[in-house]
Amino acid sequence: MLKIILFLFLLINCNDNNSTRIDHIAKNIPLNDLSILIPNRFKERITRWYEDRTPAVIRTYDIMKNELIKELRYFKNGTLMHEAIYSKGVLEPHNSVIWWHSNGNRLSQLVVDNSLKMYQGNIWYDNGQIRFHFEENNYYWWDREGALKAKGNLNDTSYVLPVWSNSGRFVGTRRLIKKSKPLWVEEWTLFDNAYDPLIKGNVLCIKRDNEFVDRVINEEWVLIDSAGELNHLQLSAQKLLNTSISENNFITGTNWILKNEEYKNSLLDSNNSFRVNSEKQHYKSRQFNQNYFLILNSDGTFDYTCQDNYTDSGYYWLENSGEKLFLHYESGIYSGENHMIEIINHRKVFYQFRNSYYFLMPLHAQINANI
Numbered sequence: 001m002l003k004i005i006l007f008l009f010l011l012i013n014c015n016d017n018n019s020t021r022i023d024h025i026a027k028n029i030p031l032n033d034l035s036i037l038i039p040n041r042f043k044e045r046i047t048r049w050y051e052d053r054t055p056a057v058i059r060t061y062d063i064m065k066n067e068l069i070k071e072l073r074y075f076k077n078g079t080l081m082h083e084a085i086y087s088k089g090v091l092e093p094h095n096s097v098i099w100w101h102s103n104g105n106r107l108s109q110l111v112v113d114n115s116l117k118m119y120q121g122n123i124w125y126d127n128g129q130i131r132f133h134f135e136e137n138n139y140y141w142w143d144r145e146g147a148l149k150a151k152g153n154l155n156d157t158s159y160v161l162p163v164w165s166n167s168g169r170f171v172g173t174r175r176l177i178k179k180s181k182p183l184w185v186e187e188w189t190l191f192d193n194a195y196d197p198l199i200k201g202n203v204l205c206i207k208r209d210n211e212f213v214d215r216v217i218n219e220e221w222v223l224i225d226s227a228g229e230l231n232h233l234q235l236s237a238q239k240l241l242n243t244s245i246s247e248n249n250f251i252t253g254t255n256w257i258l259k260n261e262e263y264k265n266s267l268l269d270s271n272n273s274f275r276v277n278s279e280k281q282h283y284k285s286r287q288f289n290q291n292y293f294l295i296l297n298s299d300g301t302f303d304y305t306c307q308d309n310y311t312d313s314g315y316y317w318l319e320n321s322g323e324k325l326f327l328h329y330e331s332g333i334y335s336g337e338n339h340m341i342e343i344i345n346h347r348k349v350f351y352q353f354r355n356s357y358y359f360l361m362p363l364h365a366q367i368n369a370n371i
Contacts, residue, residue: 137249160173242254
């Protein structure tokens with residue numbers, strides 16, 4: 001009888017709907033969700049390298065759901081620069097997004113709520129001194145020596161707040177300099193890759209409704225670092241402003257990305273490869289109980305489609321040996337990445353990243369697919 005009771009107790013616990021933490025994807029998944037055991041569902045890959053081929057960016061994907069799960073970035077010396085968990089294409093709410101200085105000291109820690117607004121935020125100088133703290137709508141700024149410079153509340157008539165990118169990176173500051181309803185003016189200062197002021201200027205903010213705010217560059221901005229190109233940087237700044245639609249403690253909908261010539265993202269040697277111009281070809285694969293289509297267009301572009309769920313696109317190159325094909329993504333979660341495809345024969349290819357074979361579709365099936 002005792003054995004039966006113990007067996008029933010274990011059985012009940014095995015069917016419990018409580019969640020467990022899966023470290024490699026850092027998400028709460030029910031114990032009875034056996035889809036996490038599907039082979040080849042989660043893929044970790046290096047998406048950027050430095051010139052010496054040391055990893056710069058490592059990402060983990062859920063290729064069944066076509067989602068980014070986790071991102072790690074590294075300095076050239078191998079120390080960790082950044083760590084973030086993602087869910088449904090955005091930062092995972094109530095998880096810390098962390099960036100580090102190159103000396104190993106923590107640079108920033110950001111926690112967003114379910115509305116992707118700053119719930120808690122901390123910023124440090126490279127010497128370890130706290131620079132900024134935000135919690136419960138209150139914020140504080142300190143100088144490098146630890147003296148309090150400013151403090152306030154989101155409900156105040158003036159404020160000085162960080163600018164956070166969609167990767168949770170501290171990319172600048174914004175200060176309210178003149179406010180009236182429904183218009184007000186903020187002064188934005190955006191940083192370079194070393195977190196030094198690069199460009200600044202006034203931004204006109206127009207409250208569209210209770211939820212959305214439009215932001216446009218009000219006057220020509222000032223270039224702080226003369227090494228930059230004002231027109232290019234100002235255009236990039238406006239793209240950032242176009243995604244900053246909330247009033248106060250928001251994160252932007254895009255990243256403030258400056259060119260980093262040290263980063264390499266290619267497995268492709270352009271000397272041994274060439275752009276393809278050939279007849280349009282449709283390839284099909286069945287994986288995760290879904291149909292996947294790889295369409296190689298005659299102009300050297302491609303489309304990658306999962307039934308009617310999503311379509312990513314880019315261009316492709318063929319290795320001179322004719323044994324490998326490279327896809328360069330320009331849209332979707334793999335944007336900027338190169339994926340290798342092994343050519344088995346004239347009707348069969350192997351997509352290495354997805355660990356799946358793709359077969360050339362018959363002509364009548366290709367015509368129906370186009371329709």
